[in-house]
Amino acid sequence: MLKPQRNAVRETVSLDGFWQFRRDPDGSGESAGWPAGFAAECELAVPGSWNEQRSDLLHFFGRGWYQTRFYAAAGWAARGVWLHVGSAQRHARVWLNGRPAGAHRGGCLPFECDLGELVRPGAENLLVIEVDGSLDPWDFPPARLQEGEERVGFHNSYPAVTYDFFPFSGLPRSVGLQLTPTASRLERLVVTAHVAADGSEAALEIEVGCSASTGAERDLLLEIEGVTQRVDIGPVSGAVLHAVLKKPRLWDIGRPELYRARVTLCEGGAVVDCYEQTFGVRTVEVRGDEFLLNGRPVFFKGFGKHEDFAVAGRGLVPPVVVRDFDLLRWVGANSFRTSHYPYAEEWYEFADRHGVLVIAETPFVGLNARMYGAEVRARARGVVRAMIERDRHHPSVVLWSLANEPDIDTAEGEAFFRALAAEARALDPTRPLTYVAHREPENNRPMDCYDVVCLNKYYGWYEQPGQIAESLAAFSACLDRFRAAFKKPLLLAEFGADAVAGLHLEPAEMFSEEYQAEIILAQYHEARRRPWVIGAHVWAFADFKTSQSITRVAVNRKGVFTRDRQPKLAAHKLRAVWLEQAGAGRPV
Ligand code: BDP
Numbered sequence: 001m002l003k004p005q006r007n008a009v010r011e012t013v014s015l016d017g018f019w020q021f022r023r024d025p026d027g028s029g030e031s032a033g034w035p036a037g038f039a040a041e042c043e044l045a046v047p048g049s050w051n052e053q054r055s056d057l058l059h060f061f062g063r064g065w066y067q068t069r070f071y072a073a074a075g076w077a078a079r080g081v082w083l084h085v086g087s088a089q090r091h092a093r094v095w096l097n098g099r100p101a102g103a104h105r106g107g108c109l110p111f112e113c114d115l116g117e118l119v120r121p122g123a124e125n126l127l128v129i130e131v132d133g134s135l136d137p138w139d140f141p142p143a144r145l146q147e148g149e150e151r152v153g154f155h156n157s158y159p160a161v162t163y164d165f166f167p168f169s170g171l172p173r174s175v176g177l178q179l180t181p182t183a184s185r186l187e188r189l190v191v192t193a194h195v196a197a198d199g200s201e202a203a204l205e206i207e208v209g210c211s212a213s214t215g216a217e218r219d220l221l222l223e224i225e226g227v228t229q230r231v232d233i234g235p236v237s238g239a240v241l242h243a244v245l246k247k248p249r250l251w252d253i254g255r256p257e258l259y260r261a262r263v264t265l266c267e268g269g270a271v272v273d274c275y276e277q278t279f280g281v282r283t284v285e286v287r288g289d290e291f292l293l294n295g296r297p298v299f300f301k302g303f304g305k306h307e308d309f310a311v312a313g314r315g316l317v318p319p320v321v322v323r324d325f326d327l328l329r330w331v332g333a334n335s336f337r338t339s340h341y342p343y344a345e346e347w348y349e350f351a352d353r354h355g356v357l358v359i360a361e362t363p364f365v366g367l368n369a370r371m372y373g374a375e376v377r378a379r380a381r382g383v384v385r386a387m388i389e390r391d392r393h394h395p396s397v398v399l400w401s402l403a404n405e406p407d408i409d410t411a412e413g414e415a416f417f418r419a420l421a422a423e424a425r426a427l428d429p430t431r432p433l434t435y436v437a438h439r440e441p442e443n444n445r446p447m448d449c450y451d452v453v454c455l456n457k458y459y460g461w462y463e464q465p466g467q468i469a470e471s472l473a474a475f476s477a478c479l480d481r482f483r484a485a486f487k488k489p490l491l492l493a494e495f496g497a498d499a500v501a502g503l504h505l506e507p508a509e510m511f512s513e514e515y516q517a518e519i520i521l522a523q524y525h526e527a528r529r530r531p532w533v534i535g536a537h538v539w540a541f542a543d544f545k546t547s548q549s550i551t552r553v554a555v556n557r558k559g560v561f562t563r564d565r566q567p568k569l570a571a572h573k574l575r576a577v578w579l580e581q582a583g584a585g586r587p588v
Contacts, residue, residue, distance in 0.1 A: 001112055001390070002189060002275055003345055004084045004178035009264070009274035013177040015068055015127070018043045021050070024063040024130070034065050035128050036098030046175055047086065049168035049313025050133070052545075061135050061159060061169060067128045070177070074122035080180035080273075083113040083127070086173025086344055089314065090139050091132040097125055105379075106140055108341040108363045109386045110173070116183050133169025135159055140363040140383055141340065142371060143167050149370070157549035162366025163340060164556060165306055166545040168313040173344045184265065184272045185211050188238070190392060191261050191279040192430060195248065202248040202281045206241040208263055210273075213237050221264040250294050251280030251395040253334045256355040258395070280352060280395025286432045286451040289489050289532040293357075293398065299528075300357065300535025301578050302333035303560070304494055307343050308544035310563055316344045323565050324541065325350055331560075331571055332578025337493060337537055339436075340365035340404045342387050351396035358396045359434070359454075359493075359537075362387055364403035372412040380416070381423050388427045400424055401493075403435040405456060408443060417446035436493045441485030452534065453486050455479070456494035460519045466510050468519050476526055479533070489532050494539035495523050498557040501543075501568050513569035516560070520570050521577065538574065 006012045020040030022029075029038065044050055050057045050064060072081070083094065089107035093100070097120060102113030119125055135144035145160045161167050188209030193202040208220055219232045222241050233239040241263075249257035258278050265273040282294050290297040305324070307314045328336065335357035338347065342360065351358045362383060384402065391397050402420050406413070421433055432451035437444040447453055457478055460471035475495075482490055499516035508514035520538055527533045543559035546552045555563055560571040567575075 001110065002187065003110075004082075004176055005276065007274055007276055009181060009271060011179040013070060013179065015070060015175045015177065016046055017068070019046050019066045019068045019171075022065045023057075023060060024065055027063055029063065029065050029130060034130075035095035035100070037067060037126055037128065038065055040067070044170070045315075046171045047173050047312075048170060048315035049089065049172050050170035051166070051168050052311045052313050059159065061133050061167065063130055063132050063134070064170065065128065065130050066171060067126060069124050069126055072119050072121050072123060072125050076119055076179070077121040078182065079116075080178075080183045080185050081115040081119045082178045082180075083115050083175070084110060084178055085112070085129070085171070085175050086110050086316070088129065088131045088171055089133060089169050090136060090143065091134075093130045093132075095128045106363070106383065108140070109383070109390060110345075112178075115177070129171070129175075131170060133167075135161065135167055138371075138376065140380065141365045142367070146370065149368075157547040157552075159547050161547055162368075164546050165308070165340070166313070166547060170313070170315070172307070172312075172314040173316050180273050182267075182272050183211065184214055184216075184267055186263060186265050186273045186275045187211055188389075189261065189263055189275050189277040191277055193245070193248070193279065193281040195250070195281060195283050199250070200247065202245040204243040204245060204261075206243065206261060206263070207238070208241060209238045210265055211237065214267065216267040219266050221266065223262040223264075224259060245281065248281040251282040251352075252294055252355060253298070253357060254355040256353050257281070258352060277393055278349075278352065279393050282395050284398045284431060286489060289534070291399075291432070291452065291489060291534045298334075298357070298534065300335045300359075300491055300537060301581075302328065302335035302337075302357075302535075302537050303541035304337045304339035304537050304539045305541040306339065306544040307341075307347075308542070308563070313545070316346060318346070320565070321346055321350055325354055325356065327541075327561060327565060327567075327571075328356060329354075331567075331575045332582055335359065335535070335537070336541065337361055337401060339540075342391065345390065348391055348394040348396055352394050356396055357398050358394065359399045359401050360387070360391050360394075360397045361401040361436075362403060364406065366405075367403060368407040369410050369413060372410065372416040377416055377419065380420060384420060384424055385427060388424065392428055397431070399432050399434055399452060400428070401434050401436055401454060402450075405436060405438040407439075408446060414446050418449055421446065421449045434491070437482070441482055447486050447488075451488065453482050453488050453490040454493040455482055455490060456539070457492070458495065458497075459523070461497045461510075468508070468515070468522055472522055472526055475523055479527060479530060483530070483532055489534040490530075491535040491537065492523075492527050492533060493537050495536070496520055496539045496558045496560075496570075498553075499568050499570065500553065500557055501562045501566070511557070516558075516568065517570040517573045520560070521573055524574075524577070538570070
């Protein structure tokens with residue numbers, strides 16, 4: 001699936017705006033005829049989670065129906081018309097003019113529906129999307145604890161989910177139409193660059209997928225950097241093209257060199273579609289104890305984040321994207337992790353354009369023994385496939401994280417994580433793999449098939465609370481245990497403490513800005529003493545909304561920025577360290 005784009009051949013129609021909305025608490029909407037239109041209860045903004053837009057929706061986790069109207073021009077009769085939904089949290093069913101158009105399960109990746117046969121040209125069309133925001137215990141991530149199930153820290157919270165962030169619902173990303181001249185179109189465009197050892201050239205492999213054969217003779221026109229080639233592919237639906245870039249400009253941290261590959265699909269000599277894929281040329285490799293970008297070692301400085309902002313919830317707010325990247329630059333970070341799910345594509349595109357590294361994560365958080373059976377495993381593989389397919393063209397994505405803090409205590413669990421690694425590696429042999437561990441090495445046996453050990457540890461917070469100096473020894477010993485067990489480079493993926501902005505205590509005590517700053521700096525320096533530690537990501541970039549519990553004061557306050565993106569003391573301290581290190585010529 002290609003992200004919609006507007007170019008010389010393709011048109012897009014944005015459906016973002018205010019949609020009509022109605023709750024369907026008992027699930028009777030379909031039988032009551034809502035697919036053909038319903039009497040609205042209120043209006044909601046798309047993109048946006050519904051929960052914080054209206055007070056009465058904060059804790060609504062049922063089915064919500066959205067509808068909007070768009071006008072289709074008469075000329076649409078002959079054209080390809082696809083609906084693209086950036087994400088529906090958590091499951092969706094779609095109708096156009098009362099007729100079923102598609103369905104999708106899972107809330108963090110896009111889906112599309114072919115509207116070609118359903119659209120009414122020269123008329124107004126009614127689009128209805130039912131979003132099932134129920135807390136599905138079998139979703140990725142599992143949105144509800146099962147009877148008798150406990151996750152340390154997350155039990156006794158409301159709503160009781162298996163993870164530490166609010167289970168926002170709704171349509172958090174853009175919704176729009178993609179129009180192509182005919183129903184034949186390009187469906188896939190993957191550019192892989194193989195850089196010669198001496199950097200003198202890059203061999204490009206361009207995989208092109210088209211919609212099913214129409215029997216017509218097809219040819220593809222490939223344009224990169226002003227060089228054009230035409231390839232006759234016959235009546236088939238895919239081809240692999242090759243090209244060579246001489247003296248490629250390498251994409252790097254702070255040096256966002258990008259290229260564009262334009263592919264035009266012709267049938268019987270007539271142009272039927274065109275797509276432009278942005279890509280970068282760079283190498284990533286884990287060698288010995290180092291993570292190499294273009295052959296040079298990288299130290300990851302940055303954060304785990306969330307898609308989270310007041311009122312919009314998980315909804316995409318473009319000014320927040322700009323602000324977050326500006327703050328990453330301000331604080332001297334070079335990277336972030338899309339904890340704990342794939343983000344809106346705009347985040348990765350921005351990272352590509354600004355030279356920021358991304359650790360791209362699956363929505364596999366809160367997994368435990370009950371999630372490792374055959375059905376879930378098959379679905380999980382599908383999610384990995386969809387994520388890699390969606391995000392593989394981003395040069396900013398340098399590491400796939402296949403899970404956050406899974407509990408792997410059974411043979412089935414081990415098999416699950418070994419199979420997942422094999423799947424990801426087969427799909428994308430160009431990037432290293434990790435998953436984010438917690439607990440102890442013996443709870444993380446499958447780590448031996450991953451390239452980098454990512455580790456979350458909260459010494460001085462959940463363990464040995466209030467004792468920064470004392471907890472440092474335990475923290476160090478833990479890093480060393482993981483090193484001894486796996487002999488791999490280690491990235492400290494989460495560490496930190498809650499701080500209530502404005503709370504100052506001397507001497508530093510828990511929840512004060514001083515305590516947070518002190519613990520982050522102490523652990524950061526301790527970790528950096530180890531040559532095999534390849535990065536430190538503070539948890540978290542900004543405060544973010546969670547379920548309610550006695551351990552969360554309205555939001556998780558481990559952000560070094562507040563939820564409205566203002567720095568706490570820790571952000572200033574990190575800035576001093578990170579900018580000084582950059583100045584001293586240490587690896588960035
Ligand atoms: C870690 C989780 C993260 C939480 C964090 C915390 O990976 O999602 O928000 O703990 O407790 O275990 O703040």
